[in-house]
Amino acid sequence: MNYRISERAASLTPSLTLEIDAKAKRMKAEGQDVVGFGAGEPDFDTPQHIKDAAAAALAAGFTKYTPAAGIPELRQAIADKHRRENGIEYRPEQIVVSCGGKHACYNVILATCQPGDEVLIPSPYWLSYPEMVKLAGAIPVILPTTDRTEFKVTPAQLRSAITSRTRLFILNSPSNPTGTVYTPEEIRALGDVCVERGVLIMSDEIYEHLLYDGAVHRSVASFSRAHYEHTILVHGFAKAWSMTGWRLGWSAAPEPIARAIDAIQSHSTSNPTSFAQKGGVAALTGPQDHLKIWLAEFDRRRKYAWERLNRIPGISCVNARGAFYLFPNISGTGLKSMEFCQRLLESEKVAAVPGVAFGADDYIRISYATSMANLEKGLDRIEQFCRGLVG
Numbered sequence: 001m002n003y004r005i006s007e008r009a010a011s012l013t014p015s016l017t018l019e020i021d022a023k024a025k026r027m028k029a030e031g032q033d034v035v036g037f038g039a040g041e042p043d044f045d046t047p048q049h050i051k052d053a054a055a056a057a058l059a060a061g062f063t064k065y066t067p068a069a070g071i072p073e074l075r076q077a078i079a080d081k082h083r084r085e086n087g088i089e090y091r092p093e094q095i096v097v098s099c100g101g102k103h104a105c106y107n108v109i110l111a112t113c114q115p116g117d118e119v120l121i122p123s124p125y126w127l128s129y130p131e132m133v134k135l136a137g138a139i140p141v142i143l144p145t146t147d148r149t150e151f152k153v154t155p156a157q158l159r160s161a162i163t164s165r166t167r168l169f170i171l172n173s174p175s176n177p178t179g180t181v182y183t184p185e186e187i188r189a190l191g192d193v194c195v196e197r198g199v200l201i202m203s204d205e206i207y208e209h210l211l212y213d214g215a216v217h218r219s220v221a222s223f224s225r226a227h228y229e230h231t232i233l234v235h236g237f238a239k240a241w242s243m244t245g246w247r248l249g250w251s252a253a254p255e256p257i258a259r260a261i262d263a264i265q266s267h268s269t270s271n272p273t274s275f276a277q278k279g280g281v282a283a284l285t286g287p288q289d290h291l292k293i294w295l296a297e298f299d300r301r302r303k304y305a306w307e308r309l310n311r312i313p314g315i316s317c318v319n320a321r322g323a324f325y326l327f328p329n330i331s332g333t334g335l336k337s338m339e340f341c342q343r344l345l346e347s348e349k350v351a352a353v354p355g356v357a358f359g360a361d362d363y364i365r366i367s368y369a370t371s372m373a374n375l376e377k378g379l380d381r382i383e384q385f386c387r388g389l390v391g
Contacts, residue, residue, distance in 0.1 A: 041239075
């Protein structure tokens with residue numbers, strides 16, 4: 001039988017983060033002592049009140065279909081969150097609750113882009129952005145940055161990349177994989193360019209609450225009516241509430257785009273899981289005490305890992321100001337990222353993600369969403385590995 005695979009599917013690059021994580025888990029299952037730095041999820045449990053709300057919903061039989069865009073109670077809670085925390089006014093009709101933040105991103109790209117459109121993506125980027133663009137038949141256009149500029153794209157760089165075919169600019173701050181946080185002034189300047197040139201912005205703000213060293217998050221949609229009308233905001237429950245497995249995210253958009261996203265979702269996944277949505281309501285409306293504790297621990301790990309990485313021969317690393325990743329430069333080791341990570345996993349039993357997956361082959365991604373004991377052990381092994389390479 002000749003199983004013809006669509007060009008759309010054949011064009012995709014498999015997720016290297018999931019591939020590395022799966023290999024590390026296989027090695028662990030075989031009894032090997034593997035330290036995993038690949039996971040993009042907090043190592044803390046979901047707060048109890050959120051789990052209790054979902055359990056209560058299950059017990060009450062809240063297990064049926066809901067509206068495709070989510071239950072009204074959750075859409076209202078999301079709108080209230082943006083008014084309260086971001087100073088942005090959304091009506092519940094502008095909110096679409098999705099099956100995770102990744103799903104929200106995909107919905108936005110499908111709703112706004114068509115074949116031949118160009119989508120501007122700063123590099124290093126979250127590895128799924130270009131693949132989503134390709135699935136929509138659009139063209140990813142990469143705007144490269146380096147650690148010399150703290151991985152920030154400039155307004156001039158953005159302006160020069162815009163053509164008559166540019167439809168969308170993807171902005172991710174705080175950033176996965178670099179931990180970069182744009183200042184409010186930098187965010188506004190990028191937004192100004194998009195407003196001036198009539199380009200939509202997909203603003204991925206899922207790491208909004210994970211900030212360090214006085215960094216401030218400001219949503220591009222909050223600066224003016226024009227910025228608001230050019231912005232589709234995407235967010236989710238995975239990071240700040242440790243709900244990665246719940247598959248619950250959202251988008252907030254001008255109403256015509258929200259309606260298009262709702263229509264797409266109604267013919268693909270339909271609604272997110274009913275009882276998970278009740279957990280989402282509890283996450284937004286309940287106590288947030290956990291976050292201060294988590295942030296203090298993430299910050300402790302961040303500082304330790306950054307200091308250790310910069311003492312390792314062949315490695316240099318700018319410090320992150322958000323999320324829970326560091327993105328060290330490994331060019332001094334003489335290896336590119338894939339070979340570095342493969343050899344590191346085989347010889348030292350440490351799983352990191354090659355930077356080539358994020359469009360930056362001279363770097364690797366280290367997640368510090370793991371215990372301090374794992375960080376110490378893993379960084380000891382990375383230092384041993386690098387000393388064997390560069391002395």
